[in-house]
Amino acid sequence: MDTNKINELIDRLEETEAQLYEELGKGSEKIACDFMKEKIPLWSYIRKGNKKYALTAPVIYGMIVPALFMDLCVTIYQATCFPVYGIPKARRGDYIVIDRHHLPYLNALQKLNCIYCAYFNGLIAYVREIAARTEQFWCPIRHARRVRGVHHRYWHFLRYGDGDHLKERWMKLRAELQKEAEHES
Numbered sequence: 001m002d003t004n005k006i007n008e009l010i011d012r013l014e015e016t017e018a019q020l021y022e023e024l025g026k027g028s029e030k031i032a033c034d035f036m037k038e039k040i041p042l043w044s045y046i047r048k049g050n051k052k053y054a055l056t057a058p059v060i061y062g063m064i065v066p067a068l069f070m071d072l073c074v075t076i077y078q079a080t081c082f083p084v085y086g087i088p089k090a091r092r093g094d095y096i097v098i099d100r101h102h103l104p105y106l107n108a109l110q111k112l113n114c115i116y117c118a119y120f121n122g123l124i125a126y127v128r129e130i131a132a133r134t135e136q137f138w139c140p141i142r143h144a145r146r147v148r149g150v151h152h153r154y155w156h157f158l159r160y161g162d163g164d165h166l167k168e169r170w171m172k173l174r175a176e177l178q179k180e181a182e183h184e185s
Contacts, residue, residue, distance in 0.1 A: 010155045038105035046109065061116070067123055074127050085137050086174075088181035090129040096122030133177060140173045141166075 046054075075092070082089050098118045101111040132151035140157040147154075156176075158169045 006155070013155075014152075040107055040110075063120070064116070067120055070127060071123055074130050078130050082133070086178040086181055087133050087137055088177065088184045090126060090133065092126055095126035095129065098122070136173050136177055140170060 078089050081087075096119060098115055100106070100114040100118060103111075103114075106114065128151055132153045135151075136153050136157070140153075141162075142154065142157045142160050144160045156173065158166060162169075
């Protein structure tokens with residue numbers, strides 16, 4: 001395995017992601033349109049909506065209870081443990097962004113749905129980053145088989161079975177986390 005090649009690919013992946021965000025940002029200027037033509041009145045939206053969807057609403061919205069509990073638990077975990085380990089805290093506001101409800105062409109139910117999805121998906125990203133930082137500190141070893149949707153820190157972890165470099169790489173990855181913490185202070 002060529003470590004330099006892997007690091008080069010990781011760097012290119014990070015550069016590509018930065019370019020993607022830059023390009024997407026170019027299209028975020030205000031779009032001129034007649035919002036009143038776009039907006040579907042709430043009662044019409046409900047009346048014409050799929051009735052099966054309405055039946056699942058209690059299940060979907062019921063998930064807010066475990067989500068809030070998870071939010072509280074990981075926030076307490078991070079606030080308690082990360083300072084002890086020297087791990088920089090993930091800023092909740094970097095992950096949970098609730099802004100789509102300001103769009104004037106959405107009705108009240110659509111806005112509520114946007115708030116819910118933004119919170120829930122942002123929470124998952126926040127939890128994932130806390131877990132990724134924890135994994136980098138305690139167990140920075142890649143899996144034996146391919147895993148879908150790995151976090152951005154994963155590619156820096158040790159190769160599965162590379163016991164020869166475990167302690168050296170582990171300490172280096174911990175030091176990188178602590179350097180992040182110092183940089184953010």
